[in-house]
Amino acid sequence: MMVISFLQGLARDGYEIPPIIAMSGATQRPGLEQLLVTSKDLGATATLTKPFEPAELLILINQLLERPT
Structure with a gap:
């Protein structure tokens, strides 16, 4: 999630960023x-x-x- 926040900060500064795909595994575990x-x-x-x-x-x-x- 830190990477997403960093990239969004770049976008706010005027940089073009690519689409972001977040991936998570083992969604059976609580919180994932x-x-x-x-x-x-x-x-x-x-x-x-x-x-x-x-x-x-x-x-x-x-x-x-x-x-x-």
């Missing part, structure tokens, strides 16, 4: 699902829960790259 929610609140563009198929990640990346800026 909340990390993804918090990541979105901090500015993550999308979230992905591990384990995931490589094709899922590629689809998400392509969707984010096709979005208008």
Whole structure:
């Protein structure tokens, strides 16, 4: 989450930043699902829960790259 905050700070300073995909694994553990929610609140563009198929990640990346800026 520190990385997301850092990147958002760069964006506020006028730098262009890429879309941010936050990933978390083992969401059965208490609190990890909340990390993804918090990541979105901090500015993550999308979230992905591990384990995931490589094709899922590629689809998400392509969707984010096709979005208008």
